[in-house]
Structures are given as structure tokens and as C-alpha cells.
Amino acid sequence: ENILAVLGGRPLDYLVINHMEPDHCGNIETIVRMFPKVTVVGNKKTFEFFKQYYSLDISQNALVVKEGDTINLGQHTLKFHMAPMVHWPEVMFTIEQKNGILFSADAFGSFGAHPGTIFADETDYDRTFLDETRRYYANIVGRYGSQVQTVLKRLPLESITMICPLHGPIWRKDIQYILDKYALWSTYTPEQNGVVLVYASMYGNTENAMNALANKLAERGIPDLRMYDVSKTHPSYIISDIWKYSHIVLASPTYNMHLYFPMESLLREMAALNVQNRSVALLGNHTWSSAAIKLMSGLLGTMKDIRFIGEPLDIHSSLKAEQEKELDALADAITQSYITHV
Ligand SMILES: Cc1cc2nc3c(=O)[nH]c(=O)nc-3n(C[C@H](O)[C@H](O)[C@H](O)COP(=O)(O)O)c2cc1C
Numbered sequence: 001e002n003i004l005a006v007l008g009g010r011p012l013d014y015l016v017i018n019h020m021e022p023d024h025c026g027n028i029e030t031i032v033r034m035f036p037k038v039t040v041v042g043n044k045k046t047f048e049f050f051k052q053y054y055s056l057d058i059s060q061n062a063l064v065v066k067e068g069d070t071i072n073l074g075q076h077t078l079k080f081h082m083a084p085m086v087h088w089p090e091v092m093f094t095i096e097q098k099n100g101i102l103f104s105a106d107a108f109g110s111f112g113a114h115p116g117t118i119f120a121d122e123t124d125y126d127r128t129f130l131d132e133t134r135r136y137y138a139n140i141v142g143r144y145g146s147q148v149q150t151v152l153k154r155l156p157l158e159s160i161t162m163i164c165p166l167h168g169p170i171w172r173k174d175i176q177y178i179l180d181k182y183a184l185w186s187t188y189t190p191e192q193n194g195v196v197l198v199y200a201s202m203y204g205n206t207e208n209a210m211n212a213l214a215n216k217l218a219e220r221g222i223p224d225l226r227m228y229d230v231s232k233t234h235p236s237y238i239i240s241d242i243w244k245y246s247h248i249v250l251a252s253p254t255y256n257m258h259l260y261f262p263m264e265s266l267l268r269e270m271a272a273l274n275v276q277n278r279s280v281a282l283l284g285n286h287t288w289s290s291a292a293i294k295l296m297s298g299l300l301g302t303m304k305d306i307r308f309i310g311e312p313l314d315i316h317s318s319l320k321a322e323q324e325k326e327l328d329a330l331a332d333a334i335t336q337s338y339i340t341h342v
Contacts, residue, residue, distance in 0.1 A: 019088065042092075
């Protein structure tokens with residue numbers, strides 16, 4: 001309906017597919033059926049993926065483009081840049097040359113619906129979108145930081161006046177703001193100093209130890225603490241804060257000689273998303289035979305540039321006054337690392 005309204009009775013000449021993910025390409029078949037003469041623009045992989053998802057034969061409509069190819073539409077020229085693994089292998093960016101409009105597929109996108117406006121500068125971006133843009137980046141594109149870097153270095157960023165992602169607001173002012181965020185996120189550089197504390201707990205004793213540690217960190221002057229129960233918060237929110245902050249504390253009971261599974265799942269997700277360059281402290285809890293700290297260290301050991309802080313604290317069922325000194329030492333070590341972190 002929207003396309004018909006914009007066209008006002010004219011035929012559709014071109015359809016450019018920047019990304020073949022189903023949340024964007026579900027209507028291609030319908031569009032080709034409505035406009036049988038439309039030229040569908042994509043790269044070799046785009047059409048391979050199209051065949052996997054759909055059954056309509058669009059080979060007569062297909063125009064296969066490569067890196068740097070252009071299409072002259074008359075007033076506008078479109079130039080295509082391949083952006084493999086800026087989410088999927090077939091992703092490409094399209095730049096409209098006359099006005100410098102970058103159609104960036106999933107890059108620079110955000111979760112969340114438009115609040116009645118489509119431009120980032122017409123929203124209170126920091127309050128309404130920044131967290132959701134980070135959560136989107138970390139969880140959807142986070143694994144592919146080096147590929148994001150490669151594409152950003154290759155694009156003529158100085159000539160871009162507008163960024164139109166496939167999700168979230170359009171950028172037309174202060175574009176450098178979101179480019180700067182991407183420069184940090186794609187190099188796994190924390191945006192700011194802060195401690196994300198994530199615990200698993202069945203009876204509340206590990207939670208209690210984490211609360212005690214958080215209090216000690218607050219007493220030592222660390223203002224930015226984020227605490228999560230791994231069983232209660234969707235991992236995408238925890239991962240997003242891990243992307244934002246410099247320090248992480250993980251706490252888990254031993255569970256059938258494994259980690260408590262939501263904690264194991266979080267750690268595996270962190271590894272899959274290539275989380276790196278963070279300072280991490282560990283806290284374990286067990287009643288008869290300890291495995292949690294070893295298992296957490298092992299999974300963290302598969303990630304790059306993870307710096308362990310202080311001695312891991314293993315509590316025996318519940319935190320006792322005798323272990324307060326060890327908790328203080330851990331809080332001191334985290335504080336020291338926080339203060340000296342640049
Ligand atoms: C299903 C289950 C399996 C457990 N497996 C172990 C274990 O393998 N080794 C151990 O020392 N404690 C084990 N525990 C005990 C917990 O690690 C212990 O109670 C711990 O203090 C729980 O911490 P919480 O109070 O934060 O839930 C297990 C507990 C449950 C419920």
C-alpha cells in the first residue's frame with residue numbers, strides 16, 4: 001500500500017535488496033508479482049539466499065552487482081558496496097551519490113518502534129534509542145567487529161549526509177555521533193568505566209554475596225554498578241551492558257558439577273559474540289564440591305583479552321564473617337582496576 005501510494009500509478013523500476021534476512025525481504029515475491037518488469041538488484045549471494053527462502057523464479061528480473069558497481073537512475077546514481085558479515089554474508093550497502101545517502105542495511109540500526117518521528121535528531125536519542133541501538137549492535141552484529149571495521153574504513157564517510165538503516169531512526173545530523181559509537185563497539189572498546197555484576201542463585205546466598213560485594217564497591221566510590229540476576233533478565237540486555245562497561249563480575253553456584261545453566265548459557269553467548277577486552281572478577285558458591293569458578297574461568301579463557309582481577313572467591317553455601325576479608329580483598333582489587341582503567 002505504501003509503495004503504491006508513493007508511486008501514484010507509475011510502475012516500479014528497481015528494487016534493491018541490501019539484506020536478505022526475512023524481517024526485510026518478506027514482500028519481495030509480492031512486489032515482483034505486482035510489478036513483473038521490476039529489476040531486482042542484489043549480489044550473487046543475495047539471489048542464492050532468495051532461492052533458499054522463496055520459490056518464485058526471479059532470474060529474469062535479477063541484476064547482479066559487485067563491489068563498486070553503479071546504476072544510473074537519471075537524477076540519482078546508486079553505488080553498491082559489499083558489507084559481508086555486517087550481520088549476514090550477502091549484506092551490501094547502497095550509496096545514493098548525488099545527496100550522499102547511505103542505505104546501511106542492519107548497520108546503525110536499533111530495536112524499538114519509531115516514536116512518531118523517523119529522524120534521530122527529532123528524538124531524545126540518548127534516552128530513547130541509545131541503549132536499544134547498543135543492544136541491537138551487540139547481539140546482532142557484535143560477533144563481526146572486524147568486518148564492521150573493514151567496511152567502515154572502505155566507505156567514503158566524509159561524503160555521507162544521511163544514514164538510512166533498516167531498523168530504527170534515520171541519521172541526518174551529527175552523524176559522527178553514531179560513527180563514534182560504532183568505532184568503539186566494533187573494536188570491543190568499553191564506552192565507559194563501570195561494573196556489571198551478574199549472578200545466578202537458587203536459594204539467595206550467591207545473590208547475597210553479590211549484594212555484599214556491590215555495597216563494598218559503592219563504599220569504595222564506584223558509582224556505576226549494574227546488577228543482574230541471570231535467570232530473570234533476558235541475556236541480550238546483560239550482553240548490551242557488557243558491551244558498554246569496562247568491568248564484569250560473575251557469580252554462580254556449582255550445579256551438578258556444572259555451572260548453573262543460565263550462567264553457562266550467558267558465557268557461551270558472550271564467547272559466540274566475541275566479547276573481549278574486559279576485566280573480570282569471579283565468585284563461586286558450592287556445598288560439597290566446587291566446579292563453578294573453574295568452569296567460568298575456562299569459558300572466559302576462550303575469549304580474547306580477558307583480564308582476571310583479584311583472587312576468585314569461593315563461598316561455602318553462604319557468606320560467613322570469616323570470608324569478609326576475602327570479599328574486601330576482591331572489592332579492593334576491582335576498585336584498583338577500575339581506577340587505573342583508562
Ligand atoms: C540441583 C542442584 C545441584 C547441585 N549440585 C551441586 C554440586 O554439584 N556441587 C556442590 O557443591 N553443590 C551443589 N549444589 C548446591 C549448591 O551449589 C549450593 O546450595 C549453593 O550454595 C546454592 O547457592 P544459592 O543459595 O545462591 O542458590 C546443588 C544444588 C542443586 C539445587
